[in-house]
Amino acid sequence: MTAPAPTRRGRWIERWDPEDEGFWNATGERIARRNLWFSVLSEHIGFSVWTLWSVLVLFMGPEYGLTPADKFLLTSVVTLVGAVVRVPYTFAVAVFGGRNWTVISASLLLVPTVAAFTVMEPGTSFSTFLLVGLLAGIGGGNFASSMTNINAFFPLRRKGWALGLNAGGGNIGVPVIQLAALAIIGASGGPRVLLGVYIPLIVVAAVCAALFMDNLASVKNDTGAAKDAARDGHTWIMAVLYIGTFGSFIGYSFAFGQVLTIQFGRTPLQAAYLTFIGPLLGSLIRPLGGWLADRYGGARITLWNYVGMAAATAVLIVAGMQKSLPLFVSVFVVLFVLSGLGNGSTFKMIPGIFQAKALARGLEGEAAVAHGRRLSGASMGLIGAVGALGGVGINLAFRQSFLAYGSGTGAFVAFLAYYGLCFVVTWAVYLRRPIGRVPATASASEEKAQLSYAEV
Known part of the structure; x- marks a missing residue:
């Protein structure tokens, strides 16, 4: 039976059922897509502001009095916030x-x-730059709220594509x-010219969100979902x-330009010609990662993606030791692409995991869908927060590696070990065995769905 059309109080939608195909085809898809596009715009500007200091440090020459270690610390603080x-x-x-x-x-x-x-401007103290960098960190928060919001608008069968597009459009702000x-x-x-360009763009993003986005009443006041998600080990x-x-x-994204200037002696302008390529391709491919996960399973795509990331990192170690800039840059771009692909596939796994757990608990139909949507939306913010801490670790690892060895090789060895760990975790938890047992009373169709989502 087709769900009734959504009703509005101001910009609030009272009833929302994207899993009902009749509702989705009649009104749901159009509304969801509109909210998606303006969510992408806001998140895109947020990412640009968050990664602003990865660019600003390239402007900051000797007259600013900052050492390479100071710059890595500055970008680490921004990433942490x-x-x-x-x-x-x-x-x-x-x-x-x-919407609000x-x-x-x-x-x-x-x-x-x-x-x-x-x-x-030159003469500003390093502590002042650190404080202002702390403020820029709020741009990183837009991702969590945007993904939580858009997750609620789309049906499970479309979440990989929608979340990939939402996140990829934000990532491309880098x-x-x-x-x-x-x-x-x-x-x-x-640098003030660059900052002056973004101030009016921020105003445009806020105004567009106010005029064209909607709130879902079903999401409001469910703050307990995040607490429940935090108690779940899969989060x-x-x-x-x-x-x-x-x-x-x-x-x-924060460190690439600095690695090129410190390890390979590139000027800021020469580094800027190279740094954007990897983040651009990594952002564009994120929706493809979600689409592949929709089709073949997020865990499978994630598993083999980590194989590729480990292989690329091993080549980067060799390129760094041989001081081969062409090999280093080309393989670094490949690593960016794989990270973007993996971003899409891992986030597609999240709704599937909680849907599988709902079915394993014996929930059926809309109750299972609602349970999965509620916990997956909440968990995305927490997962996104912890995931971003990896950016802090990478910048601190580079800082320590350059202080200790004068190159980034030591950091890349640590990254290689971590990708190996992720490969093992993906296989052991999500591919070696299902998430939960199928209830004895489940029908054949329910069993099929359960096994499909158990491999997320």
Whole structure:
């Protein structure tokens, strides 16, 4: 039976049932897509602000008085704050509503951007730069709230594509700001020019969210979902896997330019010509990772993706030791692509895992779907927060490796070991055996669905 059309109070939708195909085809898909596009816009600007300092440090020459270790510490702090704020941003969707929080979170991006515009000049103390960098971290929180919100709009069969597109559109904010910096550096502009470009874009994102997005009443006031998700072991297992994919993506995005300037002696302009390629391709391929996971299973795609990431890292170690810049850059781009692909496949796993657990508990039909949607949406924010901490680890690992050995080789050895760990965890937990047993009373169709989702 087709669900009734959604009703509105202001920008609130009272009834939402995307699993009903009649409802989805009649009104649901159009509304969900509209919210997806404007969610992407806001998250895109958020990622750009979050990774702003990976670009700004390239502008900061000797006159700023910062050492390479200072710059790695600065980008580590920015990444850390972006990871931590993802937790409250996950709760915020249930407290304020998805549309309302998108307006608020987009508007908040003005704070770090205007602050950076104010202090960006030689003579500013390192502690001031650290403080302003802390503010930029709030841009990383937009991902958590955006993914939690969009997860509720789409049916399970479309989540891999929708979440991949939402996240990929946000991730692409990284190469876009790097390209903007390249153009401005090439035109002999300064960092304040770059910051001045983004201030009006932030206003546009907030206004568009206010005018074109919706809140789902079914999501509001369910703050207990995050607590339930935090108690589930699979939330933390998936967080470990997401550290390997997204942690790599965001960590390398912050560090790549600095590695090129320190280890290979590239100038800021020469580094800027190369740094955007990897994040751009990694962002564009994330929806493909979600689509492949929809079709073949997220765990399978994730498993073999970690094989590729480990192989690429091993080649990077060789390239670094031989000081081969062409090999190093080309393989680093491959590693970015694989991290983006893995981002899409790991996030597709999350709804499947909680749907499988709902079926294993004996829930059926809409009750199983609602249970899976509730916990998967909440867990995404927590997983995203922990995953972003991988970016902190990568920048700190590079900092220590350059201090100890004068190169990034030691850091890459540690990353290789971690990808091996993720391969083992993916196989042992999600491919070696199903998540839960099928209830004895389950029908043949339910058993088939259970086994399908058990391999997520």
